[in-house]
Amino acid sequence: MITKKQFQKIYIESIQNPEKFWADVAETSIEWFKKWDKVFEWKFPSYKWFVGGKLNVAYNCLDRHVKAGLREKTALIYLNENNDRITINYNNLLKQVNKFANGLKSLGVKKGDRVLIYMPLVIEQVVAMLACARIGAIHSVVFAGFSANALRERAEDLKAKVVITASWTMRRGEKKILKSTVREAVKNLEFVKNIIVLNRDKKEINSAEKMEIDFYDLLNNESEICEPEIMNSEDPLFVLYTSGSTGKPKGVVHTAGGFLVYAHYTLKTVFDIKPDDVFWCTADPGWITGHSYVTYGPLSNGLTVVIMEGVPDYPKPDNWYRIIEQEKVNIFYTSPTAIRMFRKYGEGYCKQHDLSSLKILGTVGEPINPEVWKWYHEFIGNKKCPIVDTWWQTETGGHMIVTLPGLLEKPGVAGLPFYGIEAVVVNKSGQEVPTNEKGFLVIKKPWPGALLDCWNTPDRFAKYWNEIGKMFFTGDFAIKDKDGYIQILGRSDDVINVSGHRIGTAEVENALVSFAGVVEAGVISKPDELKGERLKAFLVLKSGVKGDNALISNIKKHVKTKIATIAVPDEIEFVLSLPKTRSGKIMRRVLKAKELGQSISDLTTLED
Numbered sequence: 080m081i082t083k084k085q086f087q088k089i090y091i092e093s094i095q096n097p098e099k100f101w102a103d104v105a106e107t108s109i110e111w112f113k114k115w116d117k118v119f120e121w122k123f124p125s126y127k128w129f130v131g132g133k134l135n136v137a138y139n140c141l142d143r144h145v146k147a148g149l150r151e152k153t154a155l156i157y158l159n160e161n162n163d164r165i166t167i168n169y170n171n172l173l174k175q176v177n178k179f180a181n182g183l184k185s186l187g188v189k190k191g192d193r194v195l196i197y198m199p200l201v202i203e204q205v206v207a208m209l210a211c212a213r214i215g216a217i218h219s220v221v222f223a224g225f226s227a228n229a230l231r232e233r234a235e236d237l238k239a240k241v242v243i244t245a246s247w248t249m250r251r252g253e254k255k256i257l258k259s260t261v262r263e264a265v266k267n268l269e270f271v272k273n274i275i276v277l278n279r280d281k282k283e284i285n286s287a288e289k290m291e292i293d294f295y296d297l298l299n300n301e302s303e304i305c306e307p308e309i310m311n312s313e314d315p316l317f318v319l320y321t322s323g324s325t326g327k328p329k330g331v332v333h334t335a336g337g338f339l340v341y342a343h344y345t346l347k348t349v350f351d352i353k354p355d356d357v358f359w360c361t362a363d364p365g366w367i368t369g370h371s372y373v374t375y376g377p378l379s380n381g382l383t384v385v386i387m388e389g390v391p392d393y394p395k396p397d398n399w400y401r402i403i404e405q406e407k408v409n410i411f412y413t414s415p416t417a418i419r420m421f422r423k424y425g426e427g428y429c430k431q432h433d434l435s436s437l438k439i440l441g442t443v444g445e446p447i448n449p450e451v452w453k454w455y456h457e458f459i460g461n462k463k464c465p466i467v468d469t470w471w472q473t474e475t476g477g478h479m480i481v482t483l484p485g486l487l488e489k490p491g492v493a494g495l496p497f498y499g500i501e502a503v504v505v506n507k508s509g510q511e512v513p514t515n516e517k518g519f520l521v522i523k524k525p526w527p528g529a530l531l532d533c534w535n536t537p538d539r540f541a542k543y544w545n546e547i548g549k550m551f552f553t554g555d556f557a558i559k560d561k562d563g564y565i566q567i568l569g570r571s572d573d574v575i576n577v578s579g580h581r582i583g584t585a586e587v588e589n590a591l592v593s594f595a596g597v598v599e600a601g602v603i604s605k606p607d608e609l610k611g612e613r614l615k616a617f618l619v620l621k622s623g624v625k626g627d628n629a630l631i632s633n634i635k636k637h638v639k640t641k642i643a644t645i646a647v648p649d650e651i652e653f654v655l656s657l658p659k660t661r662s663g664k665i666m667r668r669v670l671k672a673k674e675l676g677q678s679i680s681d682l683t684t685l686e687d
């Protein structure tokens with residue numbers, strides 16, 4: 080817990096001398112094989128952190144804890160819908176990671192090679208990520224809900240050498256097959272040399288496909304010792320694809336040094352962690368939160384981490400409360416969507432469980448409605464747990480705007496810029512707007528967790544810094560109040576946030592127009608009580624095509640195979656034409672204003 084005075088003192092120091100601040104943090108957070116020569120280098124728009132520094136991320140998440148005497152400490156607790164429970168301690172996790180890392184090497188995977196991970200949230204997924212980190216291979220985790228088509232696009236963009244998957248994942252009592260999706264995705268991609276399959280019940284390898292290897296066949300043959308690759312601070316650690324305003328997702332690149340320092344330090348500070356805390360972040364490593372706060376942040380801090388394969392309310396709506404009670408979870412970090420779902424089921428379910436182990440609650444991914452915040456505070460936190468509302472993005476690597484535990488909480492308002500972060504609310508030309516006025520949220524200078532690049536598309540990286548006054552453009556609308564607290568109002572661009580997952584309208588439109596019979600598509604978001612936002616598509620059909628329910632259902636299926644279930648519009652309306660600019664761009668704002676019964680000027684005040 081921190082007082083306002085303490086916070087302000089550290090914040091001011093961090094802004095006055097960021098290089099000293101981050102050097103101190105990097106020195107105390109991470110074990111470096113070689114110290115950096117220069118803390119920060121900025122050749123606009125590119126920047127580097129801890130230049131000349133050498134480290135290994137897996138070493139920092141595992142070896143150093145084992146060396147410090149935490150061999151027996153539980154690193155991961157895996158749970159699932161059937162309430163199976165598997166734990167692994169730091170020493171055994173290190174051994175598994177080393178064996179798997181050696182296995183990857185035996186397949187010819189080297190530093191800088193790209194490895195796709197398309198797995199459920201199981202211990203082996205974390206092993207796969209850390210094994211890549213150990214040998215310097217760049218991993219790219221793809222959420223296991225994405226389609227073969229989406230997976231193929233990412234494999235192609237990265238020229239991935241290996242894909243790691245599992246036979247299936249379990250969701251609401253049903254097995255979802257993953258292996259066949261991967262086979263379809265990599266068909267005839269000559270650069271993909273191997274598919275590694277975690278066979279979960281019986282070993283099933285397609286012998287016709289020589290490229291397939293069983294996860295444990297590979298791992299079990301290998302030595303428990305694997306020297307960590309000495310990585311430069313600015314070497315890429317992973318690429319994670321996220322939606323932007325064009326039709327193609329962008330590969331956000333994060334570094335070994337800057338990212339790890341930032342994930343480690345934000346986790347430690349924001350959740351005010353103590354060494355024996357049991358930490359549960361409900362995200363999946365398919366998203367950034369699962370990188371920073373399921374894997375790298377908590378493990379580099381030597382915590383015990385809960386992971387769960389499954390959904391919040393299956394087999395029963397009290398599933399997650401039961402886990403909190405059973406594992407004595409101290410820090411619980413989830414999304415407003417999940418909390419809204421719990422609230423809908425009612426507080427009766429939380430009252431059936433002893434949630435008294437909880438000390439701090441967190442939320443991320445979308446703005447949280449004040450009444451939902453209050454419910455979280457009262458019924459899950461029993462009015463005694465601070466709630467840290469954390470605003471950040473795939474691109475930022477870690478928390479950026481947050482109410483640290485101990486500071487004044489304003490339900491629905493994310494909070495104050497974190498140490499070292501200068502966040503301001505500006506107009507299109509980069510001037511700060513007056514207090515309590517809506518504007519664009521920008522960050523003035525790079526911070527260690529900032530993305531290094533966009534894979535294969537440096538112009539997309541540069542765009543973040545060139546859009547508004549050479550500051551990092553977040554894409555969000557925000558308001559700053561008289562105390563400097565920042566409230567996030569949602570995206571200002573063509574990105575939609577469904578259940579906390581980022582989806583680009585253009586991506587969905589591309590999928591829609593690739594359906595035979597659809598000529599044009601315009602996609603907008605509408606407020607949704609549970610999901611935050613939901614998608615509505617307006618479609619122009621080829622003449623002669625009948626817009627009936629069967630067509631709607633086929634179009635929805637098509638989007639699912641093109642992208643993922645999360646990208647499927649809830650509503651589809653057929654129209655004769657779409658509103659367009661003179662240059663032919665679809666005016667989604669006009670569609671949205673009409674749909675929501677607002678005047679168009681409400682939506683355009685900040686536009687040119």
Ligand code: WTA
Nearest residue numbers: 443444445446468469470471472473567581
């Ligand atoms: C939104 C997720 C309000 C925001 C970590 C941002 C939030 C986008 C919050 C990034 C929050 C995230 N309050 N909105 N606490 N956290 N967002 O890249 O619109 O999946 O731009 O990263 O989520 O989503 P992403």
